[in-house]
Amino acid sequence: MQTDVRGWAALIGGAVCIGFAPIWVRWSEVGPIATAFHRVALALPLLVLWAARERSRPAATRHSNPRRPGWAFAAGAFFAIDMAAWHLSIRYTSVANSTLLANLAPIFVTLGAWIFLRERVGRRFTAGMILALLGAWCLTGASLQTDPNRLRGDLWGLATALFYGGYQLCVARLRRDTAAGRVLFWSSLVSAPLLGIIAWSLGETMLPASPRGWLVLLGLALTAQVFGQGLITYGFAHLPASLSSLVLLLQPLVATLAAWMLLGERLGIAQLLGGAILLAGIQVARSRPAPPAPSSQFPDRPLRSPP
Numbered sequence: 001m002q003t004d005v006r007g008w009a010a011l012i013g014g015a016v017c018i019g020f021a022p023i024w025v026r027w028s029e030v031g032p033i034a035t036a037f038h039r040v041a042l043a044l045p046l047l048v049l050w051a052a053r054e055r056s057r058p059a060a061t062r063h064s065n066p067r068r069p070g071w072a073f074a075a076g077a078f079f080a081i082d083m084a085a086w087h088l089s090i091r092y093t094s095v096a097n098s099t100l101l102a103n104l105a106p107i108f109v110t111l112g113a114w115i116f117l118r119e120r121v122g123r124r125f126t127a128g129m130i131l132a133l134l135g136a137w138c139l140t141g142a143s144l145q146t147d148p149n150r151l152r153g154d155l156w157g158l159a160t161a162l163f164y165g166g167y168q169l170c171v172a173r174l175r176r177d178t179a180a181g182r183v184l185f186w187s188s189l190v191s192a193p194l195l196g197i198i199a200w201s202l203g204e205t206m207l208p209a210s211p212r213g214w215l216v217l218l219g220l221a222l223t224a225q226v227f228g229q230g231l232i233t234y235g236f237a238h239l240p241a242s243l244s245s246l247v248l249l250l251q252p253l254v255a256t257l258a259a260w261m262l263l264g265e266r267l268g269i270a271q272l273l274g275g276a277i278l279l280a281g282i283q284v285a286r287s288r289p290a291p292p293a294p295s296s297q298f299p300d301r302p303l304r305s306p307p
Contacts, residue, residue, distance in 0.1 A: 007238030014231030017223040019254025022095040024220035029213035031204025032087035037195035042221035050181035075170035076190020082163040093153025095259035099252040100275045101157030108165030128285025135278025180233040
């Protein structure tokens with residue numbers, strides 16, 4: 001019972017932490033991709049400690065996988081592109097739209113598993129996917145009516161879901177024989193320099209102009225990259241996956257409420273309806289009978305829902 005309470009608390013806390021990530025991005029004094037670079041780079045010291053602690057455990061190093069470096073590099077590359085796309089989406093469209101569209105990642109994960117891994121797709125997933133895409137159409141249609149320029153941000157939000165789906169597939173493979181802290185560390189170690197190179201090549205402002213700017217970046221790194229990811233990873237290990245996925249739908253709700261209170265963003269009827277349909281579709285698509293518990297110490301599941 002105590003473990004269940006801790007699992008629930010960890011998942012809810014993690015969803016709240018990540019839900020505030022778009023607010024930090026909006027407050028940042030540097031470019032959107034440079035902000036993503038600092039989010040990952042500033043979190044690396046704490047991720048090093050986490051990975052080192054897991055490495056010291058005997059069970060954490062007993063599995064050998066010669067393809068692990070390749071999967072880790074792929075995960076880091078997907079995460080870098082995902083972060084760049086999401087931060088650009090936050091810059092150009094509403095926080096609600098960018099976060100809701102990014103939640104389409106599970107749809108792309110299942111489609112990728114069907115196309116590349118030949119996994120079967122059931123009717124429930126097909127129905128959920130249609131609902132989710134209908135919700136996405138409502139969101140992008142509302143943006144087109146409000147401000148055509150916001151459609152660019154919505155498209156970046158869809159790109160976020162696509163590349164985060166690739167990241168989740170890589171992480172799921174790594175988690176078969178690698179502890180969560182080490183997965184986060186290696187993927188962050190790859191994604192940080194990639195994000196830095198992209199931001200610099202696009203001529204973005206790389207360094208904040210004030211102490212407040214540094215505090216914003218530090219807050220983003222701690223809440224989203226360290227505590228958000230860490231709490232959700234802990235919660236996934238102590239609750240059924242079906243319940244975990246349901247709790248993670250709190251993230252777009254938190255982001256939308258935070259944007260309303262702190263940024264003054266208001267939602268229209270079309271956005272509210274589209275968001276509700278999209279989240280309902282995602283939950284329908286993700287719901288399935290609980291699989292048997294894995295025998296490995298490192299369960300085969302992604303770390304979390306969107307970034």
